[in-house]
Amino acid sequence: MSDxxxxxxxxxxxxxxxxxxxxGKSVTLTTKGPGGLHLSQGxxxxxxxxxERVSAPLDAVASVPAGHPYASIGAEAVGSAVSWLAxxxxxxxxxxxxxxxxQFPTAVGALRPTALAQPSMVAGDAVGGKSYAVVGVRQLKxxxxxxxxxxxxxxxxxxxxxxxxHSAWIDLPARKGEADPTPLTYARAMDDQSFAATFAKxxxxxxxxxxxxALPAVLGSKRRDVWRQVADQLGRDxxxxxxxxPSVPGIRLYDALLAMVRAAGVRFIQGxxxxxxxxxxxxxxxxxxAAAGGPRHLKAxxxxxxxxxxxxxxLDVDSxxxxxxxxxxxxxxxxxxxxxIPSDYWGPxxxxxxxxxxxxxxxxxxxxxxxxxxxxxxxxxxxAGCERWREKSGDGIxxxxxxxxxxxxxxxxx
Ligand SMILES: Cc1cc2nc3c(=O)[nH]c(=O)nc-3n(C[C@H](O)[C@H](O)[C@H](O)COP(=O)(O)OP(=O)(O)OC[C@H]3O[C@@H](n4cnc5c(N)ncnc54)[C@H](O)[C@@H]3O)c2cc1C
Numbered sequence: 001m002s003d004x005x006x007x008x009x010x011x012x013x014x015x016x017x018x019x020x021x022x023x024g025k026s027v028t029l030t031t032k033g034p035g036g037l038h039l040s041q042g043x044x045x046x047x048x049x050x051x052e053r054v055s056a057p058l059d060a061v062a063s064v065p066a067g068h069p070y071a072s073i074g075a076e077a078v079g080s081a082v083s084w085l086a087x088x089x090x091x092x093x094x095x096x097x098x099x100x101x102x103q104f105p106t107a108v109g110a111l112r113p114t115a116l117a118q119p120s121m122v123a124g125d126a127v128g129g130k131s132y133a134v135v136g137v138r139q140l141k142x143x144x145x146x147x148x149x150x151x152x153x154x155x156x157x158x159x160x161x162x163x164x165x166h167s168a169w170i171d172l173p174a175r176k177g178e179a180d181p182t183p184l185t186y187a188r189a190m191d192d193q194s195f196a197a198t199f200a201k202x203x204x205x206x207x208x209x210x211x212x213x214a215l216p217a218v219l220g221s222k223r224r225d226v227w228r229q230v231a232d233q234l235g236r237d238x239x240x241x242x243x244x245x246p247s248v249p250g251i252r253l254y255d256a257l258l259a260m261v262r263a264a265g266v267r268f269i270q271g272x273x274x275x276x277x278x279x280x281x282x283x284x285x286x287x288x289x290a291a292a293g294g295p296r297h298l299k300a301x302x303x304x305x306x307x308x309x310x311x312x313x314x315l316d317v318d319s320x321x322x323x324x325x326x327x328x329x330x331x332x333x334x335x336x337x338x339x340x341i342p343s344d345y346w347g348p349x350x351x352x353x354x355x356x357x358x359x360x361x362x363x364x365x366x367x368x369x370x371x372x373x374x375x376x377x378x379x380x381x382x383x384a385g386c387e388r389w390r391e392k393s394g395d396g397i398x399x400x401x402x403x404x405x406x407x408x409x410x411x412x413x414x
Contacts, residue, residue, distance in 0.1 A: 001299045002028040002267065004409055005287060007274050007327075008306035008314075010035025012380025012398035014257040015085060016304045019406035021264035028298055029261060030269040030289060034254060036308060036381075036394075041242040042217070042249020044082060044116035044399065046098055048392025055158055057115050057396070058099045069383045069397045072360045073404060078396055081403035086116055092224050093256055095119050103158050105132065105214060107143060107243050109151025109165075111158075113392060118249050120219055120227035123212045124239030128161010133210035134241075135203050138171045139181055142243045143216040145169060165214075168206035172199060186218035187248040190226045200233035207234065217242045217249050224252075274298075274327055283375035287327070302375045302409045306402065309381035309388070310351065323354050328376065330356050331366040333384040348387065355384030361408040362401055377405035 002025075006017045009031035017029040046057035047070075054060045062075040070078060079098045086094045094116050096102060101113040103126040111126050124132075132152055136145030149167035157163055174181050174189040189195045196219070207213050217240035220226030231238045242249050262268060269289065276288045278297065286297040305328065307314035315332070317323045323332055333354055341351050356364045362377040380398040381388060388394030406412075 002026045003300060004028075004302045004304060005030060005298045005300040006304040006306060007031070007287065008035065008308060008312070008380070009033075009258070009268075009270070010306060010308050010312065010380060010398065011037055011040075011257075011395060012308075012402045013304070013306035014254075014261055015399050016306060016379055016402035016406050017261050017266045018088065018257065018264060019084075019403055020304075020409060021261065021266050023406065023410040023412060025410060026265070026267075028267045028269065028300070030272070030274060030287075030298065032271065032273040032313075034270075035312065037250045037254035037257075038247060039245045040247055040250040040253070040395070041112070041114065042118055042247055042251075042253050043104075043114040043121070043242075044085070044094065044096075044395045045113070045392040046078065046082060046101075046115040046396035048101065048113035049390065051390075053158070054113055055101050056099060057101055057113075061396075064386075067385045069385050069401060070393070071385075072358070073400050077404070078400040081400040082116065082396060084403065085399050088260060089253070089256060091119065093118060093252065095122060104239070105148060105152055105241055107148065107241055109134075109148035109155070111155055115396070118240065118252065120217070120238070120240040121242075121249070122239070123237035124214060124241065126155070126157040126163060128157040128159045128163070130157065130163055130212065131210040132163065132165040132212050132214045132239075133207040134165055134167045134214045135207055136167065136169050137186070137216065138169055139173050140183065140186060140216055140218070141180070142183070143241070148214070148241065164210075166208065166210070168208065170199075170202040170206055172202050182246060183216065183218045183243045183248050184221065184246055184251070186216070187221035190218060190220045191223045193223075193229065196220070196226050196229050197233060200230040203230070204234050207236070211237065213238045214241055216240070217247070221248060221251070277328055279373075281374075283373045284328070302377065304377050304379055304402070304405045304409070305382065306379040306398075307382055309355065312381065314382050315354065317351070323351075325356065325382070328364075328373070330364045330372060330378075333357055348390075352387045352389070353384060356382050357384050362405040377408060379405045
């Protein structure tokens with residue numbers, strides 16, 4: 001038996017497990033899969049849109065409406081949770097200021113706000129007058145250098161100044177004979193110093209003049225200093241632009257967090273789903289893992305439920321539009337306000353706001369505000385009240401609610 005069982009190994013579950021283990025708790029982390037970090041940009045978004053583009057995320061957090069997951073946490077606690085995580089990662093993996101958003105070019109040349117980023121991305125921050133040389137690799141799909149440069153050159157930096165950009169291409173297979181290499185193929189090749197040197201030489205030959213050389217985010221999988229090697233060889237600032245999944249920067253964060261979690265002594269069970277629970281007293285006594293050899297019951301004094309949202313299978317919706325949470329049967333926010341997925345793609349989608357409401361400690365509550373299980377805490381995407389992907393708030397919510405849950409369990413909550 002552990003002190004705490006954490007369910008889900010996305011950003012929320014990993015952060016909760018790490019925070020609990022750091023506070024001396026024995027923790028079992030159990031998950032059916034690796035979560036959303038592999039799909040993410042490898043940054044930590046706190047709040048990007050309200051719907052206006054946000055430049056000071058903690059100021060914007062302080063003014064979210066009641067019912068938003070941030071409302072019961074507060075800007076100060078959000079800032080300190082995110083700063084704690086940045087310290088855990090260290091500046092070679094995560095840097096920035098939770099009070100200020102970077103504005104980075106995306107893989108289609110739009111500008112995207114985020115609070116914490118990998119140091120290999122920082123030079124991409126859009127400031128008026130900056131010029132970019134966007135260099136693509138012919139063999140690597142999903143990095144359309146011409147489109148990125150064209151859109152960047154049409155964009156204004158948040159300070160109102162113009163940006164300029166041009167594109168260039170190199171030919172450099174990562175592995176002989178591989179027809180459809182992924183970003184990971186390149187990132188692994190870059191872990192070899194001599195391949196990274198060949199890459200930098202080829203980029204240097206075509207990049208021309210620009211303040212920053214923008215490159216696909218494939219500069220190393222295990223080796224953290226590939227971007228520095230390339231920048232030093234070019235004698236120029238460079239920035240990595242994240243690609244569609246599999247996301248190398250996202251995998252870097254996942255690998256680092258999981259390594260920290262394991263090193264902190266957390267027991268990690270992967271590949272099986274928690275399917276139900278056994279009540280005990282006024283809370284949860286155990287959760288049931290659907291393991292290959294038959295069900296296993298994981299007992300603990302406390303539980304953190306961090307299963308993500310619809311995208312992770314945390315919620316079920318049937319053909320009548322009825323939404324349920326299948327593990328604990330937790331009460332969900334109402335869904336009868338309108339169509340769950342309206343035909344307007346860019347409009348609000350009620351489906352993604354549905355979730356669990358919590359008290360200030362992060363425990364699920366019912367419609368009357370009563371706590372459902374006294375020793376069950378929820379964290380991350382399962383929490384109701386906002387469209388995380390639209391606001392670019394899902395990472396900050398995951399981190400802040402995971403820290404809140406862990407601190408209430410350890411008695412460290414303020
Ligand atoms: C299309 C899309 C784009 C997004 N873009 C952004 C963005 O740009 N910025 C942003 O901040 N947020 C974005 N989000 C929100 C994103 O969900 C959060 O940022 C964050 O990844 C949520 O982390 P999490 O740990 O709560 O959930 P997840 O990362 O989804 O992890 C959930 C974990 O729980 C596990 N799990 C689920 N059910 C069970 C079970 N029964 N038993 C065991 N394990 C289980 C899963 O396998 C997984 O490991 C986006 C979401 C979507 C859907």
